[in-house]
Amino acid sequence: QHILDNVNVLIAPRLNVDGAEGDVNFSLDDYVSGTHIRYNANEVDLNRDHVDREQPETKALHENVLAKYMPDYMIDLHHQGTQVTKGEDGPLVSGSILYPTNEDVDPEVLEGSKQLGAVVYDAVESKGYGTLSKYPGGTANTISRNGLANEYGISTLLFEMRGMADHYREDYVLGQKSNGYLIQQGVVTMKAALKAIAGGSIDNADTSFWDDLTPSY
DSSP states (O other), X not given: OHHHHXXXXXXXXXXXXXXXXXXXXXXXXXXXXXTOOSBOTTSOBGGGOTTTOOXXXXXXXXXXXXXXHOOSEEEEEEEEOSOXXXXXXXXXXXXXXXXXXXXXXXXXXXXXXXXXXXXHHHHHHTTTSOOEEEOOOOOOTTSHHHHHHHHHOOEEXXXXXXXXXXOSSXXXXXXXXXXXXXXXHHHXXXXXXXXXXXXXXXXXXXXXXXXXXXXXX
């Protein structure tokens, strides 16, 4: 209740409804499979449509959520394959994170993004699910992490969580135990972020960890 007294929470469970229903016709060579795909029924990658906004899903997000409520923070939860990188002394990474990397992002918005990342990093690392790496993301504003930070002044964080429920590559698919970790990782991430924002501790989050965060490949 303390959190809800101090923070308005908006949750978009899934932007790509058509993709989730399997109404997208791609071959395996197009690097999509099952319910966890990036492309909608018009065969457009929705996370590259945040400038032109030609797709109905992207328009709905911008017009009915972002422009209407003007969020201060956003975590964009994605999936990535399980076979990423291993640290020299640590376990297989449990995911990767990244702040906006477009050069036009306001410095205060960028700092807020890095602080949001620090909150998530500390929360996930403390649970022992694995360790997080630094995602090698692009700088284009068509990507929500960059475009939303620039257009709306939202401090954004991409969290690529390790593993998928289904995929044509068997090594990407999670087992039951790992799937449980994935679910808990999402819960831990959201609760930690909301608590830090509601209580104001996010303003003092130490962002120096970004300088030494292992890159993923």
